[in-house]
Amino acid sequence: MFRKSSVWLVVLVSIIAIAFIAAGCAKKQVIKEEAEAKPVVEAKKEEPKPEPPKVVEKPKEAKPEEAKPEVAKPEVAKPEVAKPEEAKPEVAAKPEEAKPEVAAKPEEAKPEAKPEVVAKPEEKPTPMDLAGLRIQFAFDDYNLSSKAKENLEKVASWISKNPAAKIQIEGHACEIGTNEYNLALGERRANSAKRYLEGLGVSPAKVSTISYGEERPLDPGHTEEARSKNRRDEFVQMK
Numbered sequence: 052m053f054r055k056s057s058v059w060l061v062v063l064v065s066i067i068a069i070a071f072i073a074a075g076c077a078k079k080q081v082i083k084e085e086a087e088a089k090p091v092v093e094a095k096k097e098e099p100k101p102e103p104p105k106v107v108e109k110p111k112e113a114k115p116e117e118a119k120p121e122v123a124k125p126e127v128a129k130p131e132v133a134k135p136e137e138a139k140p141e142v143a144a145k146p147e148e149a150k151p152e153v154a155a156k157p158e159e160a161k162p163e164a165k166p167e168v169v170a171k172p173e174e175k176p177t178p179m180d181l182a183g184l185r186i187q188f189a190f191d192d193y194n195l196s197s198k199a200k201e202n203l204e205k206v207a208s209w210i211s212k213n214p215a216a217k218i219q220i221e222g223h224a225c226e227i228g229t230n231e232y233n234l235a236l237g238e239r240r241a242n243s244a245k246r247y248l249e250g251l252g253v254s255p256a257k258v259s260t261i262s263y264g265e266e267r268p269l270d271p272g273h274t275e276e277a278r279s280k281n282r283r284d285e286f287v288q289m290k
Contacts, residue, residue, distance in 0.1 A: 176213030181206070181286040186244065188282045190225075193239040195247060199284075203244060206286055207251035217289040220244050222262040223269070225278035230264055237262035244284045259289070 184206055186199035195203070210216050222237030241260035248258055270277035 176216035176288070177209070179206075179209045179288070181218065181288060184286055186284045187279070188240055188284075190227075190278075190282065191236070192282075193236065193243045195243060199244070200247065203247050204251060207248050207253050210248075210253050210257060217257045217259075219259045219261060219287045219289050221267075221285040221287060222260065223267060223281055223283050223285065224265050225281045226265045226268070226273070227278065228265075230266075233264035234262050237264045240282075240284055 184202040186195065186202050188194075188196075188199075206218065210218070220241040222239070222241030224233035224236045224240075226233075228236070238260065241262055245255075245258050245260055249255055265281070268277070268281040269283065270280040272278075
């Protein structure tokens with residue numbers, strides 16, 4: 052008897068346990084279905100509802116204001132109130148400051164005007180008969196004779212006494228020989244006289260030479276006397 056009752060007790064407990072388990076599974080299933088259904092509902096809630104069209108109100112037309120007639124108000128003359136003049140304090144005049152006297156600068160001594168040096172006109176050389184001092188030479192020769200040297204010394208003395216004096220020595224030859232030879236001979240005769248003058252102290256700048264050869268004879272004759280006269284040196288004063 053006791054065994055039967057214990058068997059039934061076990062069976063009853065098992066049935067109750069199965070019932071509890073089944074009830075728990077059903078509850079989980081319901082909760083799961085509710086959880087799945089909620090997002091759909093929430094998504095539907097989030098859909099924006101269409102806004103009703105707004106009615107634009109027309110601006111009210113401004114009514115022109117009626118011009119009100121201006122009423123001129125009579126001006127009330129205000130009595131003038133004379134303001135008393137404020138007495139300004141007298142300002143004492145400032146005493147003039149004594150300016151220091153500036154000592155007068157001593158006048159600078161002006162340099163004395165130098166007397167103008169008037170250039171003296173060049174003195175003209177004393178006239179000299181240079182034509183009378185011509186010197187003669189031997190045939191085909193340019194050496195100076197004693198008479199030629201005396202005349203050259205007179206010419207050098209005249210030049211030394213007249214600083215502005217300048218001369219030109221002309222060398223000449225006779226007609227014997229070629230023209231080219233006689234030109235060269237006349238040049239040698241003129242240079243011979245110039246060297247002698249330089250030896251006497253005459254500046255070379257005051258003496259120049261030229262040769263005419265046989266072109267300007269003193270005597271145009273063809274005798275030996277005429278030819279001897281043409282072998283000469285002439286002295287010409289230069290300006």
